[in-house]
Amino acid sequence: MKIPDFEDIIQAQLLTGGYIHQTPVMTSSAINRITGAEIFFKCENLQKTGAFKFRGACNAVFSLTAEQASRGVGTHSSGNHAAALAFAASIKGIQAHIVMPSNAPEIKKKAVAGYGGIITYCEPTLQAREATLSRIADINGLTVIHPYNNGKVIAGQGTAAKEFMEEIPHIEVMMCPVGGGGLLSGTALSVKALSSSCRVIAAEPSGADDAFRSFKAGYIIPSAHPVTIADGLLTSLGEINFEIIRINVDTILTVSEASIIQAMRLVWERMKLIIEPSSAVPLAAILENRGLFENQRVGIILSGGNIDLKNLPF
Amino acid sequence: MKIPDFEDIIQAQLLTGGYIHQTPVMTSSAINRITGAEIFFKCENLQKTGAFKFRGACNAVFSLTAEQASRGVGTHSSGNHAAALAFAASIKGIQAHIVMPSNAPEIKKKAVAGYGGIITYCEPTLQAREATLSRIADINGLTVIHPYNNGKVIAGQGTAAKEFMEEIPHIEVMMCPVGGGGLLSGTALSVKALSSSCRVIAAEPSGADDAFRSFKAGYIIPSAHPVTIADGLLTSLGEINFEIIRINVDTILTVSEASIIQAMRLVWERMKLIIEPSSAVPLAAILENRGLFENQRVGIILSGGNIDLKNLPF
Numbered sequence: 001m002k003i004p005d006f007e008d009i010i011q012a013q014l015l016t017g018g019y020i021h022q023t024p025v026m027t028s029s030a031i032n033r034i035t036g037a038e039i040f041f042k043c044e045n046l047q048k049t050g051a052f053k054f055r056g057a058c059n060a061v062f063s064l065t066a067e068q069a070s071r072g073v074g075t076h077s078s079g080n081h082a083a084a085l086a087f088a089a090s091i092k093g094i095q096a097h098i099v100m101p102s103n104a105p106e107i108k109k110k111a112v113a114g115y116g117g118i119i120t121y122c123e124p125t126l127q128a129r130e131a132t133l134s135r136i137a138d139i140n141g142l143t144v145i146h147p148y149n150n151g152k153v154i155a156g157q158g159t160a161a162k163e164f165m166e167e168i169p170h171i172e173v174m175m176c177p178v179g180g181g182g183l184l185s186g187t188a189l190s191v192k193a194l195s196s197s198c199r200v201i202a203a204e205p206s207g208a209d210d211a212f213r214s215f216k217a218g219y220i221i222p223s224a225h226p227v228t229i230a231d232g233l234l235t236s237l238g239e240i241n242f243e244i245i246r247i248n249v250d251t252i253l254t255v256s257e258a259s260i261i262q263a264m265r266l267v268w269e270r271m272k273l274i275i276e277p278s279s280a281v282p283l284a285a286i287l288e289n290r291g292l293f294e295n296q297r298v299g300i301i302l303s304g305g306n307i308d309l310k311n312l313p314f
Numbered sequence: 315m316k317i318p319d320f321e322d323i324i325q326a327q328l329l330t331g332g333y334i335h336q337t338p339v340m341t342s343s344a345i346n347r348i349t350g351a352e353i354f355f356k357c358e359n360l361q362k363t364g365a366f367k368f369r370g371a372c373n374a375v376f377s378l379t380a381e382q383a384s385r386g387v388g389t390h391s392s393g394n395h396a397a398a399l400a401f402a403a404s405i406k407g408i409q410a411h412i413v414m415p416s417n418a419p420e421i422k423k424k425a426v427a428g429y430g431g432i433i434t435y436c437e438p439t440l441q442a443r444e445a446t447l448s449r450i451a452d453i454n455g456l457t458v459i460h461p462y463n464n465g466k467v468i469a470g471q472g473t474a475a476k477e478f479m480e481e482i483p484h485i486e487v488m489m490c491p492v493g494g495g496g497l498l499s500g501t502a503l504s505v506k507a508l509s510s511s512c513r514v515i516a517a518e519p520s521g522a523d524d525a526f527r528s529f530k531a532g533y534i535i536p537s538a539h540p541v542t543i544a545d546g547l548l549t550s551l552g553e554i555n556f557e558i559i560r561i562n563v564d565t566i567l568t569v570s571e572a573s574i575i576q577a578m579r580l581v582w583e584r585m586k587l588i589i590e591p592s593s594a595v596p597l598a599a600i601l602e603n604r605g606l607f608e609n610q611r612v613g614i615i616l617s618g619g620n621i622d623l624k625n626l627p628f
Contacts, residue, residue: 024338026360045586046340265623272359272619274586305586309579309628
């Protein structure tokens with residue numbers, strides 16, 4: 001288990017820089033007024049495929065040997081990683097096999113197919129997904145790219161915070177959501193390498209608080225029955241992610257579903273940006289803990305913007 | 315009736331530049347693929363108060379003499395101009411009186427009040443609005459700032475296209491929606507001053523096509539009973555606006571309601587940007603007239619992003 005470091009993030013940026021968007025950083029005087037903080041938002045919802053996941057997927061795919069590339073990549077996912085991996089692979093003319101549960105939303109199936117992914121459907125259980133992926137990977141000799149428990153993926157995700165710190169160097173607190181920990185571990189590596197004083201604070205729905213509990217316990221406690229509107233954060237921490245997080249993250253805060261929806265609505269209404277619920281979790285943590293962030297310069301990575309417009313929480 | 319020219323737009327930019335956002339220009343490879351055009355979107359939905367209207371309001375307010383400023387400004391509006399005028403006035407510590415119909419949406423009342431506007435309610439008829447404004451203006455000695463039929467307002471709106479052309483100089487077709495014609499007349503002045511070849515094409519809902527009909531007839535034909543989801547485009551052309559438009563605009567295209575909703579949805583889903591229906595009208599015109607725009611470099615001014623999230627068309 002190779003733990004990536006900041007040097008890997010520098011390499012990831014060199015390898016993927018020509019293919020990913022250097023996403024804009026936005027501010028909102030209304031949200032600053034409401035929170036009492038000075039918040040900078042890094043808009044990964046405007047990243048290709050609509051989420052930061054494209055960074056890690058590109059780095060993993062572009063790092064393959066020619067021989068690995070010729071055989072293709074695979075993953076099981078019904079979310080942003082699937083679309084990101086399919087698109088990253090298509091850029092290099094590499095086959096991407098995506099195992100999806102048969103009941104995945106039509107819109108997600110279309111997205112993956114639209115990026116050229118080869119979909120294999122399976123029963124909607126984790127066991128079936130893993131077994132199906134394993135079978136397909138063996139048959140085709142695929143390199144399996146885990147959505148977060150993968151050093152190349154982590155290094156790719158870390159390029160977002162690297163860009164962010166280089167553009168806004170005086171950030172005092174860096175925040176992102178935590179699900180499997182891919183974004184958080186990459187972010188923490190970049191922040192701690194680039195600043196001696198900037199704190200890293202993760203935010204997590206209290207209905208899916210395995211990272212919060214694992215961080216306190218010092219060992220991974222997987223989610224049992226996570227329930228949250230933030231559908232990108234249902235997964236449990238990966239091992240590589242946790243190794244990085246327990247050393248480089250300062251705090252993990254949990255938030256209520258009501259705060260997530262309130263924060264999401266603020267970004268939609270005040271910033272005119274479409275973000276998915278997972279992206280709203282850090283701002284929700286600021287709303288719930290005003291005193292912690294007042295008069296601080298805070299960076300938030302808006303992780304993604306893929307949401308079904310027919311199923312909004314307001 | 316003083317017709318503004320490009321020199322007025324240069325002056326407007328000097329006067330307001332420190333207060334308005336130089337909004338970003340964004341692109342979408344997905345939308346380019348769908349339309350066959352290369353489209354650049356100028357994001358005035360990210361402008362302060364959520365619409366381009368802030369540009370014109372600032373220029374009008376900042377151009378007042380000290381004596382006029384001491385007495386305040388007034389307008390009747392339930393839309394983006396009201397919020398923009400209230401906020402522009404508040405920046406300079408000037409009173410802004412806004413006449414609104416008593417049945418205006420709660421969200422619009424709150425926005426105007428939030429920017430410090432002094433609201434006077436009246437019956438929901440144009441006659442009552444004009445009479446009430448006239449009475450309040452007489453009592454207080456207000457300078458009335460018309461939302462579009464005003465040279466300073468037009469010059470302010472023209473700064474958006476000026477910024478746009480300077481950032482993306484090779485645009486071949488510039489597009490914006492047309493309602494009263496404030497944005498279109500300002501845009502046309504900037505484009506024709508800065509390019510000898512760029513065409514200006516306006517887009518209008520076919521359910522509110524007074525500009526289309528006026529442009530063809532050569533004289534103003536007001537809207538009788540306009541009906542469209544694009545609530546910012548229900549107004550009829552102003553006289554000053556029409557004088558500029560009939561000389562400087564190349565074409566006006568009308569579009570169906572279905573195309574407006576389709577275009578709006580594309581921008582929401584593919585660009586993760588919240589735009590109001592009026593902003594989607596130019597892209598709707600491209601969807602309906604693919605051949606006209608194929609392989610062209612097209613600029614679209616996304617006019618605003620103020621929309622009630624509880625009342626979406628999808």
